[in-house]
Structure formats: structure tokens, C-alpha cells
Amino acid sequence: MVSQLKNRTFSTNNLSHFMTKQKTIFHPVSCRGIGVHSAKNITISLFPAENDTGIVFERVDLSQDNLIKVSVDNVVDTFMSTKIANRSGASIATIEHLMAAIAACEIDNLHIEIDGPEVPILDGSSIDFIKLIESARLKEQKAPRRVIRVLKQITVQENDKFATLEPADDFSIDCTLDFHGRQGLMAEKVAFEGSSQSFREEIAKARTFGFYEDAQKIFAAGLGLGASLDNTIVIDNGQVMNPEGLRYSNEFVRHKALDAFGDLYVIGHPLIGCYKAHNSGHTLNHKLAKAFLSDKTAWRFEPLGDSTEWHPTVYSRSHIHSISA
Ligand SMILES: [Zn+2]
Numbered sequence: 590m591v592s593q594l595k596n597r598t599f600s601t602n603n604l605s606h607f608m609t610k611q612k613t614i615f616h617p618v619s620c621r622g623i624g625v626h627s628a629k630n631i632t633i634s635l636f637p638a639e640n641d642t643g644i645v646f647e648r649v650d651l652s653q654d655n656l657i658k659v660s661v662d663n664v665v666d667t668f669m670s671t672k673i674a675n676r677s678g679a680s681i682a683t684i685e686h687l688m689a690a691i692a693a694c695e696i697d698n699l700h701i702e703i704d705g706p707e708v709p710i711l712d713g714s715s716i717d718f719i720k721l722i723e724s725a726r727l728k729e730q731k732a733p734r735r736v737i738r739v740l741k742q743i744t745v746q747e748n749d750k751f752a753t754l755e756p757a758d759d760f761s762i763d764c765t766l767d768f769h770g771r772q773g774l775m776a777e778k779v780a781f782e783g784s785s786q787s788f789r790e791e792i793a794k795a796r797t798f799g800f801y802e803d804a805q806k807i808f809a810a811g812l813g814l815g816a817s818l819d820n821t822i823v824i825d826n827g828q829v830m831n832p833e834g835l836r837y838s839n840e841f842v843r844h845k846a847l848d849a850f851g852d853l854y855v856i857g858h859p860l861i862g863c864y865k866a867h868n869s870g871h872t873l874n875h876k877l878a879k880a881f882l883s884d885k886t887a888w889r890f891e892p893l894g895d896s897t898e899w900h901p902t903v904y905s906r907s908h909i910h911s912i913s914a
Pocket residue numbers: 685686797844848
């Protein structure tokens with residue numbers, strides 16, 4: 590079965606919406622905001638980076654061992670946000686909404702200076718990060734972009750929750766969210782396909798959310814200290830407390846899709862495959878990414894665009910290993 594899939598010919602014609610070369614930004618940009626968990630005021634500055642750098646954070650408030658590369662193996666905590674750290678313990682929390690924006694802009698290489706332990710929450714969605722990146726102008730680089738093709742289904746489960754990656758001819762996300770009748774909230778679902786443009790239009794503005802009755806418990810855990818109606822949808826007795834209301838009727842599940850988009854881009858390459866999930870979160874997304882990468886029969890690198898420009902020998906096993914090392 591696996592060998593059949595490995596030999597299967599997939600069309601890349603429908604992937605023309607993907608950029609074929611790696612990208613970075615043209616000039617540095619920065620923004621400042623509060624961390625939703627730490628309540629610290631934090632500045633991030635995005636700088637261009639060379640081909641094949643990936644996304645690298647630099648904790649400029651720390652004097653040594655302050656570089657942290659975004660990778661699945663560097664994820665150290667997934668409780669209420671995705672947090673990465675290097676071997677010395679320098680960490681960055683709440684990277685997921687920025688990562689979703691970086692994925693949406695199809696950025697491959699960035700150096701990000703940050704002066705604290707958490708990415709600012711801004712409005713709780715990805716839209717302001719997308720605007721920030723676009724204001725820096727996007728710069729095409731020389732190296733070809735690599736996508737990862739999903740070759741077989743990988744599923745992770747936890748009670749009634751699951752997340753799956755399965756083969757498909759394009760990238761898509763299909764999420765459902767069931768509150769099990771909590772405060773009378775209805776189940777929600779959302780699906781979007783393919784392009785970054787559809788992410789931008791349908792998902793990017795969906796904000797993070799929480800229940801007012803959970804606030805004290807979250808504060809006691811030392812989290813959510815920077816949360817407010819400016820950056821979080823707060824639900825109380827089934828009602829949205831934010832005076833402006835919701836941006837989409839199913840904003841909660843759209844935010845789950847946003848989180849998944851950002852968490853999957855921690856893999857380091859765009860995926861060609863379908864992500865399906867029910868009641869997913871950062872923990873399940875990370876488990877899925879880890880299980881997927883560790884099964885070498887579940888994926889392969891593929892070229893984008895004109896395959897005559899692609900040299901398969903570039904993608905040796907040692908290279909493949911390096912993305913999960
Ligand atoms: Zn989120």
C-alpha cells in the first residue's frame with residue numbers, strides 16, 4: 590500500500606497558487622503589543638533571512654544562547670499556546686498566530702528579534718501580522734520552495750478529539766468544534782481549500798476565545814494575564830461579551846483552523862494534503878506533526894512549478910532528517 594502510494598503520480602497543476610521560490614521580506618518591520626499570557630509589553634522585529642534559514646527567533650533580552658529555530662522538535666509546551674525553546678531553555682510562547690500569518694504570506698525565511706518570552710497577541714487573530722509582513726514587501730529568493738506531500742493517513746486521538754493528515758491533491762483544512770452544549774453553544778464547522786488567499790479571506794481574522802467562568806482558573810495557572818476584550822472573545826452565559834460581537838458566525842471553529850494552519854507550518858514547509866480535526870488544539874496539532882514527520886513512509890518532498898528545475902538529489906535522506914532534528 591505504502592509503495593503504491595509512493596509511486597503514485599500526483600498532479601501539481603492545481604498547485605499553481607503556491608510560490609515556486611522561497612521568500613523572505615524586503616525590509617525590516619516591527620510591532621509592539623501585550624503577551625496574552627505573560628501580560629508583558631513585547632516588541633518583535635522581522636528581518637530578511639537567507640535561503641533555507643527557516644524561521645528563527647532571537648531573544649534580544651537574553652545575552653547568550655538566545656536563538657530559537659521554529660521546528661517541531663523545538664516545541665516544548667502546547668498548553669493554551671504553542672511554545673518553542675532551544676537547548677539552553679530560552680523560549681518563545683504563543684507563536685501560532687504569527688506562524689499562521691507567515692504561512693499565509695508564504696514566507697520561508699525570517700529572522701525575528703523579540704525582547705520577551707511571548708509573541709504579542711495583537712487583536713487575537715492573524716490579520717495584523719499579515720498586514721505587518723505585507724508592509725515589509727515580499728522578496729522572492731533563489732532557492733526553490735519545497736512542499737511536503739502527505740502519502741498516507743496519520744491520525745492522533747485523545748478522547749473525543751482527533752486530528753488527521755491524509756493524502757489530497759491540494760492543501761485543505763476541515764475542522765469541527767463541539768462545545769457539547771456548554772452554555773447552549775452550537776457545534777460549528779469550517780472548511781477551506783488551497784490558497785493563502787482563501788486563508789486570508791476566510792480564516793485570518795478569527796480571534797482566540799475563552800469562557801469568562803474559566804478566567805480565575807487560567808489566571809491561577811499563571812496564564813491569560815494579558816487577556817482582554819481587545820484580544821480575546823469572551824463568552825459568558827452563552828453570550829459574547831465583546832461589544833463588537835463576532836466577526837464570523839462560526840468564528841470559534843475558524844480560529845481552530847487558524848491555529849492548525851500556524852501549528853502545521855512549524856513543520857517548516859507547506860503541506861499538500863488534507864488536515865481534518867474535531868475539537869483540536871495545540872497539543873493534538875503538535876502530536877500530529879510529530880507522528881507525521883517520524884513516519885518516513887507518510888510523506889515526501891516534492892517540487893513546485895516546473896519539475897525540470899528540480900533536482901531530486903538535493904533532497905537526500907540526510908536533508909529530510911534535518912527538518913525533524
Ligand atoms: Zn489561537
